Amino acid sequence: MNDLNPADGELAYDLDRAHVFHSWSAQGALTPFVIAGGAGSTVWDFDGTRYLDFSSQLVNTNIGHQHPAVVGAIKAQADILTTVAPAHANLARGEAAKRILARAGSSFGKVFFTNGGADANENAIRMARLTTGRDKVLSMYRSYHGNTGAAIVATGDWRRVPNEFARGHAHFFGPFAYRSEFWADSPEQESERALQHLERVIQSEGQSGIAAILIETVPGTAGVLVPPPGYLRGVRRLADKYGIVLIFDEVMCGFGRTGEWFAWQAFPDDDGPVVPDLITFAKGVNSGYVPTGGVIISESIANAFETQVFPGGLTYSGHPLAMASIVAALDAMEDDGIIDNARTIGTDHLAPGLAALAAKHPLIGEVRGLGVFWALDLVSDPETREPVSGVVIGQLKKELLSRGLLPFSADNRIHVVPPCIVTPEEVATALAIYDEAFTAVEATL
Structure with missing residues (x-):
């Protein structure tokens, strides 16, 4: 100074x-x-x-x-290799993916790296559509998922309205007991009624055509809306019942923000944590020191692309400076x-x-x-x-x-x-x- x-x-x-x-x-x-x-x-x-x-x-x-460890890692990587095409293998990228998967758990097999949270959600939606053969995506009105084509239309707040150019999106109300849409008298009742509402939306929107339910595990910009007891488990059951891919957007709430590595790990019930099929992440993973994001992919969805081509990619996917910052940030978060x-x-x-x-x-x-x-x-x-x-x-x-x-x-x-x-x-x-x-x-x- x-x-x-x-x-x-x-x-x-x-x-x-x-x-x-x-x-x-x-x-x-x-x-x-x-x-x-x-x-x-x-x-x-x-x-x-x-x-x-x-x-x-x-x-x-x-x-x-x-943070000196993260700044130092970026500098060190810059001396080795500042950029590399995503088709090549790179040590920093592999180490970053390994560390992310270790925190997500055994249900997940691969990480697809992006440039930020919006394109993480874009690619998660793409994966859900390709693996289900369906088109429609359900997301909450009180939500923000990014500023690109499908991500902004999945967003529920006012920013969606002048940008509605993507197809196949519908919205529902999530739980918010303080300003309840469901006239609920308790968090438990709010959860029950919100889940009933979601199921009716699924049925009314054509259950056989819905590819994904995309929700922020804890909606952030919409108001830090902590899900009431039973809600995440109920969404997981509805997704399973109707064959829908469940995507948790953890761009804001992931990597320590809720006091856990991932927000969904903060809400276990008698059956353990509610595990999604895909997790999107971005700025929290390295504190935004270098632009990055990604999709954490379940084993079953990753396996679907062993022989099927995934029609998506980005020039800076897994950029080495970003990957080095992820490795250093996650190690420091663990060590400290x-x-x-x-x-x-x-x-x-x-x-x-x-x-x-x-x-x-x-x-x-x-x-x-x-x-x-x-x-x-x-x-x-x-x-x-x-x-x-x-x-x-x-x-x-x-x-x-x-x-x-x-x-x-x-x-x-x-x-x-x-x-x-x-x-x-x-x-x-x-x-x-x-x-x-x-x-x-x-x-x-």
Whole structure:
């Protein structure tokens, strides 16, 4: 930080506004926050002001910023081989796939590497269609699966609507007890009714033509919607009943975010974890240090392509710099106990700390989450649960930034999503900042 020059911050901002086209935005209204550097759970600007990164950027810097083992592995790989065609074998790619499969378990046999989460979902959908001979894909309304052709149409939120060019998609409502579509009185009832609704959608959409059910194990951008008891098992049974491939999208919720390697491992029942047929992953696997993603493929689906050609591929599939970063990130997460830390932080610090905030501040209608994956559902009226306006969210973001915390917001929510390496002391600091920011905003309402 000693070499920071405020003029560089001004230049970065001016260049961005002059030349960079941003996603999901009206360009003229943007005032992007300029980041000069980062380390661990902290980032800073060119003035040297430090911020706790409780956004994890896009909920992906699970191992924190600039982890030396991952940065070192990228540098070392760059000295050996910076790129290689996907048709060739490469040691870094093989080692990365081996480590991913070891965490996913014995049901899975191969990994198909992609450039990110959207094309991971594209290729998982393709695999499901090819192996079932069916076409239609079911996904939730409250979901986000990426910005490419089929992935954006599988997405359930508003971003789908101006982009509906892909064929063969239908949507259903998943469980969300706080804002139930099913008039449920308990999480168990919400699960039961949501499953009944899903089965009726399967039947109504033509059960013999449905290739896949694609769900985020824990929907992230939609609100950190932790599935109620029995829901994932029920979806698995419906998929089996109707011969449908079950895809879990773990792009955001995987690799430590929920306090487990994969989110589906956080919800075992008497029969063990609910295991999908395909798992999509991306930025969490290496904290986004180099763009990467992939599909973890069950043995049965992988075997289907032993003699059948898989009609898909990407130039940068298994790019060696990305693969080296995966190997280093997963090894460091194992060696440093980062998964256990995320689980402990959630149980011992974030859960009670956020509950105490909710008890104090009427703006917080509900707290939900696990691990380092939480959302504060903000309401203007606790009785009606009317969501707060964008103006209130904007005020909160401004108050949080002014106190040294970089937030993540979506719709009427503030998501509390620090890196998996976050310390109890950093959580305590952040909770105090949230408290001050809510107090300041509530005083103006």
